[in-house]
Amino acid sequence: MTIRDHLWPGGDPHSLAAPYALDALDAQERARFERHLERCADCVAEVRALSEDAVRLAWSTAAPPPPMLRDRVMAAVRVTPQEGSLPAQEARWEYGGAPEHARAPERARAERPQQRRPREPRFRWLLMPLATTTAAAALVVASLFAVQANQAREDLRAERAQAAQIAQVLAAPDARATGNRDAQGRGLGVVASKSEGRAVVTPSGLGALSGGRVHQLWLMRPHMQPRSLGLFRTGTPLLASGLDADATSLAVTVEPNGGSPQPTSAPVVQLALVSVGFGA
Amino acid sequence: MRTAGEGRRVEADELLVLVATGDQKAFEDLYGMVSGAVFGLVRRVVRDVAQSEEVSQEVLIEVWRTAGRFDPSRGSALSWILTLAHRRAVDRVRSARAATERDLRVGQREHSPAFDHVVEEVEAGLERQWVRRCLDRLTDLQRQSVTLAYYDGYTYREVAERLSLPLGTVKTRMRDGLTRLRECLGGAA
Numbered sequence: 001m002t003i004r005d006h007l008w009p010g011g012d013p014h015s016l017a018a019p020y021a022l023d024a025l026d027a028q029e030r031a032r033f034e035r036h037l038e039r040c041a042d043c044v045a046e047v048r049a050l051s052e053d054a055v056r057l058a059w060s061t062a063a064p065p066p067p068m069l070r071d072r073v074m075a076a077v078r079v080t081p082q083e084g085s086l087p088a089q090e091a092r093w094e095y096g097g098a099p100e101h102a103r104a105p106e107r108a109r110a111e112r113p114q115q116r117r118p119r120e121p122r123f124r125w126l127l128m129p130l131a132t133t134t135a136a137a138a139l140v141v142a143s144l145f146a147v148q149a150n151q152a153r154e155d156l157r158a159e160r161a162q163a164a165q166i167a168q169v170l171a172a173p174d175a176r177a178t179g180n181r182d183a184q185g186r187g188l189g190v191v192a193s194k195s196e197g198r199a200v201v202t203p204s205g206l207g208a209l210s211g212g213r214v215h216q217l218w219l220m221r222p223h224m225q226p227r228s229l230g231l232f233r234t235g236t237p238l239l240a241s242g243l244d245a246d247a248t249s250l251a252v253t254v255e256p257n258g259g260s261p262q263p264t265s266a267p268v269v270q271l272a273l274v275s276v277g278f279g280a
Numbered sequence: 281m282r283t284a285g286e287g288r289r290v291e292a293d294e295l296l297v298l299v300a301t302g303d304q305k306a307f308e309d310l311y312g313m314v315s316g317a318v319f320g321l322v323r324r325v326v327r328d329v330a331q332s333e334e335v336s337q338e339v340l341i342e343v344w345r346t347a348g349r350f351d352p353s354r355g356s357a358l359s360w361i362l363t364l365a366h367r368r369a370v371d372r373v374r375s376a377r378a379a380t381e382r383d384l385r386v387g388q389r390e391h392s393p394a395f396d397h398v399v400e401e402v403e404a405g406l407e408r409q410w411v412r413r414c415l416d417r418l419t420d421l422q423r424q425s426v427t428l429a430y431y432d433g434y435t436y437r438e439v440a441e442r443l444s445l446p447l448g449t450v451k452t453r454m455r456d457g458l459t460r461l462r463e464c465l466g467g468a469a
Contacts, residue, residue: 015448018455019436023370024429026437048355053458055359056465057430058366060411063320069333070311073340077307082300083346171334 017043021050068173075177076170079189079202165239166200169193176276181205186269188250192243194277201229201250202237206268212257215268220249231259248272248279296357300347307344314358315340318365325369325433326376335372339365366430373433414464422457425450 013036019025020033037043169175172193181187185205192199206215217238218226229240232252240250251267273279292313298306318339323332343361350360415423421443428439440450 015451015455018458019429019451021458022426022429022436022454023367024434024436024439024454026374026435029435049462050455050458051363052355052359053462053465054366054430055362056461057411057426058317058321058362059465060408061320061324061431062316062408063323065315065319065336066329066333069315069319069337069340072337073311073315073344074304074308076337076341077304077344080341080345082302082344083348170337 014040014043014046017046018050021047021054023054072170072175075175075191078177079179079191079200081204165198166191166237169196169198169200169239172196172198174277178271178273178275180269180271182269188252188269188271190250190271190273190276192273192276192278194243194245196241197243197245198239198241199243199250199276200237201240203232203252203269206232206252209254213254214257214259215252216255216259216263218251218253218263218267219243219247220251220270221247226251226263228259228261231255243278246279248274292357292361293352296343296347296350296360297352299344300350307347310343310357311340314343314361317358317362321362321365322369324431325366326373331372331376332369335368336365339368342368370433374435377433410465414461417464418457418460419453421445421449422453422460425453426457426461429454 013033016025016029016033020030025033037047169191172195174195175191175193177189177191179187179189179202181204187204189202189204190199201217203215209215215232217229217232217240219229219240220226221244229250230238232238249270249272251263251270253263253265253267255264292310295306295310295313299310315336319332319336322335322339323329326332326335339361342364350357354360415427418426424443425436425439428434428442429436434442436450436454437447439445440447443450445453
């Protein structure tokens, strides 16, 4: 057995271009072939041509999607930041202006999240929940995280579980989204389901707090004391459950370490829930 | 057909570039243009309608999230999106298969009733007929190798096992099949 046979028990890597274009490699062989592609310009050209051929097979399969799909996707898009969005782009996301600078061509290749993460710790969660709406997808995402040596197992499990719960909220038939942002870029994004009494709440622009203080999320109801929905971990969404149908808004306050039974300061951000079906 | 196809593709390319800048309106337009192709392809591979909806949702959100990776010089937006959709559909069907050890026999698809005939027939357009005609022009082994992989999500190793063929033969049939499809469908691209 030659070294090549040993490395490529399936034979010459070039011969895998067609199976690759058809997605007919298992995960391991796919990864290996992609590493080979990085060093083989001919293969890249060939794979590109064969992939275009494979896509032709999809011409014959189009079918009208269920109408609800559109609402769900658009709701999720409203609260799902884009990969690699920088603060400047974040502003564009809100105001819808023209791009200020073209994206660097390298970006297309810089697909490994761990390369991006150290530069943008605030957006670590972008790679996670809202866009991954099933437990299976959560596993895929979790495996991405698994390559990062410093990722604790516990965190992984928690994130995976959260991704699955968020998927449930998104999949609710009445899931709707809303969001806001003030002049300082602080705000909340929410996907909520009244029937499930649950919401995924994503903070933005809240920044880090010093001295062990925390951002605490409150549910506001008419003629009632605010009820704590939990503490935000920096930049990660919070899954709020047991939301009352008459809830009118969400509010975030800065509280001492560990949070407070009742707010001790004025809200830094507040978001009305009427547009997602609550408070009626 | 060429004109219509070209128009849709160019427009989708431009929209996807706008989407990469965070333009939600552009995404909505793009959704209208590609969601049927995405859902139909995913359903063809995944088969279960509820799961197909889930996967399609993931794919379309991923299009929004990762639109910045699209490079128009490397291919069309429709190809980029459908490639992503196919990958996710195949991943789903394989994990489902691994979970249930479900074992579908070769050719069962042809004999089992189609999941949703009505929709299929409504959608049966020129492109669909064209692809079918071109698939008919392949040799049996080419067609089975290509369709078991693309429409049923089998790996080439599984295809080889199912067709009792050596791995090398299956890889060659896949390549030849795709190349012949290109020749047959090329005029329609």
